[in-house]
Amino acid sequence: MQDVVSNCPIEDAMRVLSGRWATLLLYYLKDGPKRFSELQRDNPSISHRILTLELRKLEEAGLVARTAYEGFPLRVEYSLSAPGAELMPLIDALGDWWAVSFPRRRECRDAA
Numbered sequence: 001m002q003d004v005v006s007n008c009p010i011e012d013a014m015r016v017l018s019g020r021w022a023t024l025l026l027y028y029l030k031d032g033p034k035r036f037s038e039l040q041r042d043n044p045s046i047s048h049r050i051l052t053l054e055l056r057k058l059e060e061a062g063l064v065a066r067t068a069y070e071g072f073p074l075r076v077e078y079s080l081s082a083p084g085a086e087l088m089p090l091i092d093a094l095g096d097w098w099a100v101s102f103p104r105r106r107e108c109r110d111a112a
Contacts, residue, residue, distance in 0.1 A: 016061040021046055021054045023091060026063060026080065030088050033067070033079035063087065 006012055017023055021043065028034065028042045040051055055078055058064040063084035069075040080088070 016057065016063070019054070021050065022058060023094075025051075025054055025058060026084055026087060027091055029064065029078060029080045029084070030091075033077040035075065035077055039078065058084070 024043060025039060028039060034042075036051070036055075039055075040046065040048065043051070046054075055064060055066070059066050059078075062081055065079050065081045065084075067077045067079065069077070
């Protein structure tokens with residue numbers, strides 16, 4: 001994991017989880033390992049470069065595990081590590097909180 005930058009665990013966690021994609025990528029991995037192409041299909045507006053950088057960041061932080069399988073073509077899968085899996089109840093709770101606290105925003109988004 002990256003060196004701790006501050007003495008505040010919230011600041012350190014937000015440094016890893018902030019941004020548009022990190023939490024979504026963790027959420028999409030909760031159902032099991034996925035290949036790079038599957039993650040890109042789940043997130044069509046993320047560029048190849050940004051997906052690569054985000055996965056590396058999450059891997060360095062210890063939240064995502066990268067497994068490369070021998071053979072041709074090379075096959076790589078990404079999955080949640082144990083600490084990444086421990087985050088899932090928090091991410092699910094965040095989604096539940098949003099749906100309850102801001103139901104009109106969800107309705108507007110669903111109608112669009």
